Amino acid sequence: MENVLTIFKALSEETRLRIIKLLEHGELCVCDIVAALDTIQPKVSFHLAVLKEAGLIKDRKQGKWVHYSIDDADMFRRFLILSVMEKIPEDNVTEDQERLKRFLRSKTDIAFKGYKLTKT
């Protein structure tokens, strides 16, 4: 019981479904998600912990960053995740997606500030 219940509980909150949707195309670090959802970091960390506890996402630490991604190890969870992806109307998360794109772009820009690309 505990197990199924934990999974359904994890899926029963809007912010968490939005996070799952954001992870559709690959891993993101916490700050990406914070930017995409336009919210504060502890809130995101809280929801990521709930999703991870339920085995729906996994994390990968790299330096200062923690990258989260969909955990597709188990069939049942996988199906649920796919359902979320499919059932949530796009226009319900377009703002998130746009904020994410903008943020990722700005990160890249910063990375190249003060550098010049030269042919090799």
Place this chain on the structure above:
Amino acid sequence: MENVLTIFKALSEETRLRIIKLLEHGELCVCDIVAALDTIQPKVSFHLAVLKEAGLIKDRKQGKWVHYSIDDADMFRRFLILSVMEKIPEDNVTEDQERLKRFLRSKTDIAFKGYKLTKT
């Protein structure tokens, strides 16, 4: 979003999963469920309302009684219901099942009290 969310929310509570499990083999009236869960009636009515709102169960009124059963009109909900049936360990609900059996038996007994079965 609303829709999926409502469904997951409905499934994210233990009493409700137990009710779904009880409905596995057919419809039951509210008082059957109250007896099986060994609890009070308003509590059961509350959870039945949540499940019905999510489209997971349906009701059928007959005299004083309201019979509830799994609503298998929709594929997604159906899959979720089946998952609940499969994923919840039997020994997690045996007490419920036994109380249910006893209660149903006692109802039949009462129905025959003062009567005698005769060959036709």
Place this chain on the structure above:
DNA sequence: ATATTATATAAACAAATATTTATATAATTG
């Protein structure tokens, strides 16, 4: 070494959900 950045966690607070108790309604039985 110190400052900064990314993330987590704890504590205080707020909001949502579930439970209980009391009461209403509607059908049924005596």
Place this chain on the structure above:
DNA sequence: CAATTATATAAATATTTGTTTATATAATAT
């Protein structure tokens, strides 16, 4: 028709869950 039974609903309360603010930790950059 009065009493009883099955269920629903409303109001009060309790519990759980989520949010915010403050702080800790650990890696990196200055």
